[in-house]
Amino acid sequence: MAIRIRLDQVLLDRRITLTDLADRIGITIANLSVLKTNKARAIRFSTLEALCRELDCQPGDLLQWTRDEVATSAETA
Amino acid sequence: MKGMGRASISSLLMVLLNAAWYLCAVALVAALALTLVGAAVGVHIDVTGPSVETGRNVTLSIPVSLHVEGDTHRVTAPSLGIDDAQLHELRGALKFPAHKGPLFVANFLILVGWLALALWVINQLRGFFRTLRDRRPFVPANALRLRRIAWAVIFFELARAAIIFFESYYAMTHFSVAGLAFDARPELNVFAVVNGLIILVIAEVFREGTRLADEQSLTI
Numbered sequence: 001m002a003i004r005i006r007l008d009q010v011l012l013d014r015r016i017t018l019t020d021l022a023d024r025i026g027i028t029i030a031n032l033s034v035l036k037t038n039k040a041r042a043i044r045f046s047t048l049e050a051l052c053r054e055l056d057c058q059p060g061d062l063l064q065w066t067r068d069e070v071a072t073s074a075e076t077a
Numbered sequence: 078m079k080g081m082g083r084a085s086i087s088s089l090l091m092v093l094l095n096a097a098w099y100l101c102a103v104a105l106v107a108a109l110a111l112t113l114v115g116a117a118v119g120v121h122i123d124v125t126g127p128s129v130e131t132g133r134n135v136t137l138s139i140p141v142s143l144h145v146e147g148d149t150h151r152v153t154a155p156s157l158g159i160d161d162a163q164l165h166e167l168r169g170a171l172k173f174p175a176h177k178g179p180l181f182v183a184n185f186l187i188l189v190g191w192l193a194l195a196l197w198v199i200n201q202l203r204g205f206f207r208t209l210r211d212r213r214p215f216v217p218a219n220a221l222r223l224r225r226i227a228w229a230v231i232f233f234e235l236a237r238a239a240i241i242f243f244e245s246y247y248a249m250t251h252f253s254v255a256g257l258a259f260d261a262r263p264e265l266n267v268f269a270v271v272n273g274l275i276i277l278v279i280a281e282v283f284r285e286g287t288r289l290a291d292e293q294s295l296t297i
Binding site: 027031035039040043044047 | 295297
């Protein structure tokens with residue numbers, strides 16, 4: 001997917017563990033792990049809001065758009 | 078009574094389907110084994126389907142359609158003042174001693190096929206209701222199971238109609254009875270075919286439901 005979650009980088013910058021974050025925002029570690037490993041299909045505004053609140057960041061700090069292979073190949077064709 | 082979960086209609090149906098599956102399996106194995114050893118066995122699957130009894134005196138029972146010749150058998154109701162009532166579209170089973178020839182083999186194969194198909198469909202239903210009992214209806218396997226059941230229902234009805242037609246035709250060309258005449262007409266139960274088509278649509282609904290459930294589970 002072209003949108004990637006930079007949760008691992010933000011957690012590293014703020015020296016917060018996934019377990020701590022899960023406790024603070026009330027989401028299971030399993031679900032946070034899905035988010036962190038970019039396996040999620042979508043993210044709720046409520047989840048994004050909780051992440052931004054606890055990590056003291058903006059949605060743009062957590063989300064990153066990258067050109068994926070499909071888009072790149074379509075452009076070159 | 079709730080539809081899904083433990084102590085629900087689904088779990089009750091699971092018990093019934095399990096019993097039906099074992100019954101069919103035992104009937105299938107017994108029919109094959111006893112036929113192979115030549116013992117006497119009579120297996121009746123459906124009043125509208127053929128049945129075969131093997132052993133020393135082989136008898137066949139085939140479904141037939143017939144009509145009554147009005148001149149020979151008059152139907153009257155004197156108390157109602159009716160003297161020209163008619164019996165029509167009669168159905169029954171013609172039982173006769175047969176040799177272990179092609180007709181016997183064909184009917185026996187139909188019987189075994191019937192049982193095998195029933196066993197397979199019941200197994201699909203068991204898998205389906207197991208997921209309902211466990212409260213996880215939207216799994217990819219269920220859409221596939223429903224699609225298989227739908228095609229089996231349609232196939233079963235088409236096969237049933239064809240078998241009855243050919244059995245009736247056989248009776249019509251080889252047997253005669255005073256005052257009665259055998260008919261050979263296609264008797265397709267359109268409602269059964271429509272039921273199959275409805276199940277096909279429900280299968281698609283389940284496929285879409287599975288996709289949505291999958292998406293929901295990956296929305297954090």
